[in-house]
Amino acid sequence: MTxxxxxxxxxxxxxxxxxxxxxxxGLTPRSYKKLLGGEELTxxxxxxxxxxxxxxxxxxxxxxxxxxxxxxxxxxxxxxxxPSKWIEKVETKGAYVNFFxxxxxxxxxxxxxxxxxxxxxxxxxxxxxxxxxxxxxxxPNGPLHVGxxxxxxxxxxxxxxxxxxxxxxxxxxxxxxMGKQVAILTWGLNNLDSKNVPKSEYxxxxxxxxxxxxxxxxxxxxxxxxxxxxxxxxxxSEHGESKTIELVHKAYALVLEGINESLxxxxxxxxxxxxxxxxxxxxxxEQVINKLKKTKYCHEEDGAFYLDLDxxxxxxxxxxxxxxxxxxxxxxxxxxxxxxxxKAKHADLLINVLGEDHKLESKQVEIALKLxxxxxxxxxxxxxxxxxxxxxxxxxRARVVYLDELIDECIERAYMEVEKRRGNELSESKMxxxxxxxxxxxxxxxxIKVQPEKDIxxxxxxxxxxxxxxxxxxxxxxxxACSILSKIKDEKREFDSNTLTHDSEVxxxxxxxxxxxxxxxxxxxxxxxxxxxxxxxxxxxxxxxYRDCPVLSEKNTMLGKSRITLVDVARIVLDNALQLLxxxxxxxx
RNA sequence: GGGCCUGUAGCCUAGACUGGAUAGGGCGACAGCCUCCUAAGCUGUAGAUCGCGGGUUCGAAUCCCGCCAGGUCCGCCA
Numbered sequence: 127m128t129x130x131x132x133x134x135x136x137x138x139x140x141x142x143x144x145x146x147x148x149x150x151x152g153l154t155p156r157s158y159k160k161l162l163g164g165e166e167l168t169x170x171x172x173x174x175x176x177x178x179x180x181x182x183x184x185x186x187x188x189x190x191x192x193x194x195x196x197x198x199x200x201x202x203x204x205x206x207x208x209p210s211k212w213i214e215k216v217e218t219k220g221a222y223v224n225f226f227x228x229x230x231x232x233x234x235x236x237x238x239x240x241x242x243x244x245x246x247x248x249x250x251x252x253x254x255x256x257x258x259x260x261x262x263x264x265x266p267n268g269p270l271h272v273g274x275x276x277x278x279x280x281x282x283x284x285x286x287x288x289x290x291x292x293x294x295x296x297x298x299x300x301x302x303x304m305g306k307q308v309a310i311l312t313w314g315l316n317n318l319d320s321k322n323v324p325k326s327e328y329x330x331x332x333x334x335x336x337x338x339x340x341x342x343x344x345x346x347x348x349x350x351x352x353x354x355x356x357x358x359x360x361x362x363s364e365h366g367e368s369k370t371i372e373l374v375h376k377a378y379a380l381v382l383e384g385i386n387e388s389l390x391x392x393x394x395x396x397x398x399x400x401x402x403x404x405x406x407x408x409x410x411x412e413q414v415i416n417k418l419k420k421t422k423y424c425h426e427e428d429g430a431f432y433l434d435l436d437x438x439x440x441x442x443x444x445x446x447x448x449x450x451x452x453x454x455x456x457x458x459x460x461x462x463x464x465x466x467x468x469k470a471k472h473a474d475l476l477i478n479v480l481g482e483d484h485k486l487e488s489k490q491v492e493i494a495l496k497l498x499x500x501x502x503x504x505x506x507x508x509x510x511x512x513x514x515x516x517x518x519x520x521x522x523r524a525r526v527v528y529l530d531e532l533i534d535e536c537i538e539r540a541y542m543e544v545e546k547r548r549g550n551e552l553s554e555s556k557m558x559x560x561x562x563x564x565x566x567x568x569x570x571x572x573x574i575k576v577q578p579e580k581d582i583x584x585x586x587x588x589x590x591x592x593x594x595x596x597x598x599x600x601x602x603x604x605x606x607a608c609s610i611l612s613k614i615k616d617e618k619r620e621f622d623s624n625t626l627t628h629d630s631e632v633x634x635x636x637x638x639x640x641x642x643x644x645x646x647x648x649x650x651x652x653x654x655x656x657x658x659x660x661x662x663x664x665x666x667x668x669x670x671x672y673r674d675c676p677v678l679s680e681k682n683t684m685l686g687k688s689r690i691t692l693v694d695v696a697r698i699v700l701d702n703a704l705q706l707l708x709x710x711x712x713x714x715x
Numbered sequence: 716g717g718g719c720c721u722g723u724a725g726c727c728u729a730g731a732c733u734g735g736a737u738a739g740g741g742c743g744a745c746a747g748c749c750u751c752c753u754a755a756g757c758u759g760u761a762g763a764u765c766g767c768g769g770g771u772u773c774g775a776a777u778c779c780c781g782c783c784a785g786g787u788c789c790g791c792c793a
Contacts, residue, residue, distance in 0.1 A: 175736070186735060186774090195773095196735090220736055265793070305793045360792095430791045442717035444789045451791045458793045482787055485719060510720070510786065547755065564755090576728070579720055581786055588727070588742080595728080595741040598755045610752050651732095659729070662740080669756060678752045693752090715755075 128251075129642045130235040134212040134227050135171060138181055141213060142223075145206035179217065179224030180636065186221055196221035229632055233623035236639040240695040241619060248641040248702050250649075253292040258469050259285050260504075261479035262389070262396065263300040266378035267307040268336035269328075270388055270529040272584060274481060276509040279573045279708075281479040282394040283654035284507070286706045291649035293475070300465060301382070301401040303374055305458060309359040311335065312377040313352070314342030328530060332384025335377075364455035366406045375401075388529050392566055393708040405464035411456050414464050414498065418449055421497050428452055438493050440486075447490045459487050463494045466504060470495075476504035477652065481511060482579070507652055509578035515585065527584070537565035539590045543598075544715070556714070563710040564598055570709055571597035575658035595662050600700065601712050603665035603672075607697035608713040610677050614690055621692075625685040630674040631692060634667045638699045645706070654707065661703045668696050 174182035185196040185203065192199060200218040207216045207223075214228040240247045261281020264270055270278070281297065288295045302308065314323075315338050323341050326333035346353045362370035382399070389396065405411045415431070418424055423433045429452035436445040449460040469476050480488060488506050495503055514527065541561035548557065572589050576582060592598045626632065641660070648656040677693060680686030701711045 170733090175739090178736075182736085184735070189773090222736065224736095302793065307793065428791080432791085440718080440789095442789065444718075446791095448791050453791085455791090457791070482720065484788090484793095486788055487793085489719090508720080508787095513786085543755075548753085551753090577721095580728085581721065591727095591742070592755055593742080594755095596755085599741095602753080602755050606753065606756085613752070655729090659740090666740090672752075673757050676752065681752095715753080 129639070130232055130239060131227075131639050131643060133235075134232065135181065137210060137212040138171065138183075138225050141207050141210065142183060142203070145203045148206050149202055174222065174224050176633075178219060178222075180227040181225040183223040183225070184221055185223065189221075229636075230623050232639055233626060233632070233635050234621070236635055237621050237623075237691060237695050240638065240698055241691075244698060245702060245705075247698060248645050249290045250292040250642065250645060254294075255292075255474040256294045256296065256472070257288050257475040257477060258296050258298055258473040259288065259477045259479070260298045260300055260469075261285075262385075263302070263480075264385065265302050265305065265307040266381045266385065267311045267339045268381065269330070269332040270385055271526045272512050272529055272532050273526070275512060275529050275532065275569075276573050276578060276582075277479050277481065278389055278394050279392065279570050280507065280509060280578055280654060282392075283570075283574050283657070283707050284477060284479070284652065286708060287645065287649050287654055287657060288477075290645050290706055293649075296473075297395070297397045298469075299396045299399045300462075301378075301399050302458070303371070303378060303401045303403050304360070304363045304406065304461070305402075306356065306360055307339075308374050308378050309356050309363070310342045310346060311339040311381070312359055312374045313346075313356045314338035315377045316373070317355075318342065328528075330384045330387060330530065331380035332382075332388070333528070333530070335381050335384075361453070361455060363403060364406065366403070371403050371407075388533070391530075391533050392570060393710075400465065402458075402461050402465070405461050405468070406456065410464040410468065411461055414460060414467070414494075415450055415456065417498055418494060423497070433490075433494065433497075435490065435493060440489065440493075444486060447494070449494070459491055459494075462487070462491050463498070466491060466495055467498065467500055469504075470500050470502040473502065476502055478504045478506045480506055480508055482508045483511075484508070505652060507578060510581045512582045512584050515583055532569065532589075533566065535586065536569045536590060537561050540565035540568065540592070543592050548715075552714075560712055560715045563712045564592070564601060564715065567597040567601060567704075567709040568592070570707055571600075571658060574654050574707055575662075577653075577655055597709060598715070600661050600665040600704065601709075601715060603668045604697060604700045604704070604711045605713060605715045606672055607668065607693045607700070610693050611690070611697065612713075613678060614681065616690075619691040619694060620684070620687040622684050622688050625688045626692065628671075628675055630667070630671040631689075634671045634692065634696060637664050637667045638695060641699055641703065648706075657703060657706050661700070661707070664696070664700060664703065668700070671696075 170183060172182045172184060183203070185199040188199050189196045197220055200221050200223045203223050204216045204218045207213065209215060212228055212231060214226045217224045217226070243249070259281060262278040264274060264277070285295050285297045315335065318338055318341055323337040326337060328334070346356055359370060359374065363374055386396070418433060419431060421433070423435070423437065425432055425434055430448055431450040432446040432448040434445055435447050447459070449457060451457065466476070478488070485508060492503055541557060544552070544557045544560050544564070568590060575595070626635070644656055644660040648654060671692070675689055677686060677689045680689060704711045
């Protein structure tokens with residue numbers, strides 16, 4: 127599965143190598159690699175600003191070796207490059223050699239490639255590598271809230287992008303069924319009368335049960351005896367006592383069902399739930415402890431064991447990483463180590479999506495994994511919290527906006543918009559369907575389009591702005607394309623690249639041709655927001671084409687037929703890219 | 716006190732890891748575009764000491780050092 131631009135790039139690279147060796151016989155491909163610090167020559171091909179060509183080769187790095195100005199080097203190189211199948215012309219601008227790809231060739235082969243591959247266009251060849259992406263992993267003590275809403279959405283976008291990049295992907299939710307949070311919930315459900323527990327207006331099991339958690343938590347803080355009882359639950363499950371584990375399981379199962387339902391509402395499906403207790407029950411945590419105890423970094427303090435992390439660059443007061451309590455029970459991080467060892471055995475690549483509050487713990491786990499000679503370490507994507515204008519959210523203090531509320535609000539506001547714009551044309555059920563696609567799409571897009579490490583202060587007005595760089599802009603471009611196609615009876619797609627000469631047409635096709643490069647880029651750098659940016663650019667170029675190039679009035683000429691084909695392939699690419707972010711592509715809005 | 720992350724126009728954001736072509740977008744503001752495929756669109760104008768101060772370099776938003784502000788962590792919690 128290769129794409130037109132792959133071929134073009136390959137040809138440019140070999141032309142470049144050829145030119146360089148002609149110019150300076152001593153400079154072999156290996157020595158450029160050295161100059162570039164081990165980089166392949168592929169990586170130095172950049173995308174120039176608009177209208178300056180399709181690929182650019184900067185010559186700065188050759189300047190000190192050749193003792194010539196980069197500008198002159200660029201000129202020398204350009205002179206040695208002849209037009210070929212893919213290279214239409216070469217220009218220099220300052221220190222850059224700019225390559226212009228033969229646009230006729232690119233137009234024809236891109237359109238052909240999209241029509242052939244359809245919903246698989248952009249996807250990269252199968253890599254035969256398994257990747258486990260762990261995300262969400264929320265405490266099952268209550269509904270998901272927006273503070274951590276980034277986690278499932280970023281995680282799921284990665285799942286989709288990695289699938290497109292040719293990996294076998296499995297998403298996992300690490301289920302904390304042994305911690306204090308679920309113990310509190312368990313105690314609450316077994317000891318409190320539902321009459322004394324505040325009811326939620328949401329008829330979902332996670333919402334219905336969170337009151338028990340909150341009430342129990344309050345009592346625990348006041349009453350030492352209750353705290354002890356809860357502590358007992360924790361202790362028993364950590365000792366692997368089946369009866370207690372079952373009791374806890376019964377308590378959180380309904381909450382988890384509710385969480386799962388919420389995830390489903392935003393198009394997210396988890397492949398596997400992995401309970402922490404599994405690693406206690408199958409004794410793999412015990413093995414971790416025994417091995418860690420044998421390392422030279424292990425020390426004992428009052429019967430508890432820790433690793434001294436000072437030699438690993440962990441500074442300050444955090445150098446003691448306790449992995450075994452004096453009562454012989456394990457800690458969350460210890461069990462996490464066992465989990466990661468297990469994952470490493472079942473995959474070629476591990477990705478975790480975690481809140482930035484887990485940075486230290488994650489580092490500690492990583493060091494332990496290295497000490498245990500674990501072959502595959504996880505790549506961890508940290509995200510900053512979503513906060514409210516007044517401060518941080520907390521389930522404990524009930525100062526929180528739940529994900530479900532956010533979803534409802536998104537859909538409701540989207541509905542108001544649809545009604546305002548199309549209320550007199552569309553049926554109620556149609557508007558509802560559109561509102562759902564727009565509302566949920568907005569939620570996902572707004573989270574994905576921002577770099578995960580930036581703090582987000584959540585404001586309704588901004589989250590639900592439906593104009594400009596927002597999801598309706600993209601969905602609208604898709605709907606426009608569908609609208610044109612719905613007015614064409616002929617299913618046959620004809621295309622003559624010679625007819626499409628308008629600047630907007632050429633730019634749109636070039637944008638479509640780049641899609642596979644963006645999938646490559648987004649997956650290899652673990653950055654879903656790259657796809658969001660691509661979508662915006664693509665929709666924008668489609669809208670410009672829409673403005674400049676009438677389709678239906680030309681439908682009986684070759685130009686018109688080629689334009690219809692272009693509309694269709696643009697529609698396919700928009701759809702595929704939206705799919706990567708888990709956003710629906712409405713045919714009408 | 717220490718570690719990590721963030722700081723780009725009134726607001727939001729791309730670019731930073733891999734230093735280079737006039738720092739891209741969007742919202743809001745202002746001025747235009749529907750006898751023509753859905754105006755959730757398009758075009759234009761104004762708006763940036765790239766947090767501050769040093770340094771490295773032919774060249775710094777990008778690398779280094781110091782400072783300031785915000786987030787986050789520093790439990791035998793999870």
